[in-house]
Amino acid sequence: MARGEPADNVVTELTIVASLILLNGMFALSELAVVSARRTRLKAMAAAGRKGANSALALASDPGRFLSAVQIGITLIGIVNGAYSGEAFGTTAADALSALGVSERLAGPLGYGVVIALITYLSVIVGELVPKNLALRNAEGIACAVAPAMTLFSRIAAPAVWLLDASTRLVFRMLGQTTESEARITDEEIRTLISEAESAGVIEKGERKMIAGVMRLADRAVVGLMTPRSEVDWIDVTAPDQDIKARLISTTHSRLPVGEGSRDALIGVVQTRELLAGMLSGRPFDVRSAIRHAPIIPETTEALDVLAILREAAVPMALIHDEYGHFEGLVTPADILEAIAGVFKSDTEGLDPQAVERDDGSWLLSGAMQADELRDLLGVALPEPRTYETVAGFILSQMQHLPKTGEHIESNGWRFEVVDLDGRRIDKVLASRIKPVRRPL
Numbered sequence: 001m002a003r004g005e006p007a008d009n010v011v012t013e014l015t016i017v018a019s020l021i022l023l024n025g026m027f028a029l030s031e032l033a034v035v036s037a038r039r040t041r042l043k044a045m046a047a048a049g050r051k052g053a054n055s056a057l058a059l060a061s062d063p064g065r066f067l068s069a070v071q072i073g074i075t076l077i078g079i080v081n082g083a084y085s086g087e088a089f090g091t092t093a094a095d096a097l098s099a100l101g102v103s104e105r106l107a108g109p110l111g112y113g114v115v116i117a118l119i120t121y122l123s124v125i126v127g128e129l130v131p132k133n134l135a136l137r138n139a140e141g142i143a144c145a146v147a148p149a150m151t152l153f154s155r156i157a158a159p160a161v162w163l164l165d166a167s168t169r170l171v172f173r174m175l176g177q178t179t180e181s182e183a184r185i186t187d188e189e190i191r192t193l194i195s196e197a198e199s200a201g202v203i204e205k206g207e208r209k210m211i212a213g214v215m216r217l218a219d220r221a222v223v224g225l226m227t228p229r230s231e232v233d234w235i236d237v238t239a240p241d242q243d244i245k246a247r248l249i250s251t252t253h254s255r256l257p258v259g260e261g262s263r264d265a266l267i268g269v270v271q272t273r274e275l276l277a278g279m280l281s282g283r284p285f286d287v288r289s290a291i292r293h294a295p296i297i298p299e300t301t302e303a304l305d306v307l308a309i310l311r312e313a314a315v316p317m318a319l320i321h322d323e324y325g326h327f328e329g330l331v332t333p334a335d336i337l338e339a340i341a342g343v344f345k346s347d348t349e350g351l352d353p354q355a356v357e358r359d360d361g362s363w364l365l366s367g368a369m370q371a372d373e374l375r376d377l378l379g380v381a382l383p384e385p386r387t388y389e390t391v392a393g394f395i396l397s398q399m400q401h402l403p404k405t406g407e408h409i410e411s412n413g414w415r416f417e418v419v420d421l422d423g424r425r426i427d428k429v430l431a432s433r434i435k436p437v438r439r440p441l
Contacts, residue, residue, distance in 0.1 A: 059151065234258065263327045
């Protein structure tokens with residue numbers, strides 16, 4: 001035997017073992033990349049003509065078959081690598097241990113054990129952890145790169161893949177489950193993702209607030225946006241002209257609803273500027289000729305549906321009625337913008353802010369503050385669906401009676417105390433965090 005042959009054999013054997021470990025890493029990389037890849041990104045990449053994106057989508061759409069194929073590859077590599085490395089290097093390791101004075105009785109098993117432990121260590125690091133960390137950094141790009149090769153392997157190992165996939169489905173049926181994944185994203189997950197994006201500097205704080213506002217808008221009914229009837233300025237068309245003119249001059253609104261004798265008999269909306277212009281030009285004062293039709297919508301209408309209705313309306317104002325036909329309030333595009341972007345300073349002159357943080361960490365809240373804003377501010381869990389829209393409604397749902405000043409409830413680690421009533425309406429609420437009570441040892 002030539003002197004160079006043993007060295008050549010060792011190099012060859014090391015190359016084979018290293019190749020098997022790298023191949024294991026390839027399967028681990030492919031598995032996590034395809035599973036972690038977002039389908040929306042893959043679809044966008046496929047539409048842009050990215051090579052391998054369609055193959056990655058096909059693998060992700062049938063995870064049972066794909067995972068079976070990956071498991072076949074990893075299992076086979078593990079078996080072959082363990083057997084080959086033990087056979088190739090076990091004797092060499094045993095001889096080395098014998099040369100160090102270890103008895104021949106122990107040198108053989110110990111040599112094989114050392115080789116297997118070393119190969120296992122390298123397989124875990126190089127063949128599992130490093131590839132998986134790489135996959136998490138760019139899941140979609142890697143998925144596109146490895147998808148064609150993994151698709152080919154799945155076809156080659158089709159019989160074994162079918163057997164494993166069918167067996168997995170059978171076990172799931174026996175457990176009364178299904179292998180279909182529930183690809184469901186919750187609002188809370190989206191909020192967490194947006195917060196992480198803000199922390200990473202991907203989006204600005206103002207952008208996060210706007211996105212949160214849009215999400216709140218999508219969850220609200222129109223009663224969570226409307227101006228309630230008690231705060232609605234309106235014109236009684238049966239009133240004397242002088243009273244109507246005084247109302248037109250004093251109002252800050254560009255449009256006013258018009259009724260015949262009461263708010264429950266509204267017949268439309270007028271543009272205040274149009275009537276004022278007629279007054280200044282000396283034209284005959286006729287309110288009825290200026291009335292325009294406004295859509296009437298039920299109080300159960302969703303906010304996004306209201307937006308569509310306002311787009312098509314002759315005037316951007318909708319009148320809201322309950323199931324008995326009583327007028328409940330009105331909604332305009334400004335109310336929708338307020339829900340998304342917040343209240344503008346010009347609209348709050350003379351009004352108290354809806355939430356004020358005090359020096360002790362407590363919050364003074366308006367009863368008219370929206371309940372979903374309370375959830376975002378204090379982290380209070382709200383039931384879904386719920387029958388209320390405001391902080392006052394939240395308090396009433398907990399108490400189940402009209403409270404008196406000083407009454408309080410405790411919920412979600414907060415103490416909510418009614419500190420001011422405006423007649424029968426809850427005007428102000430004090431929210432204080434409940435401190436945990438330390439029990440003596």
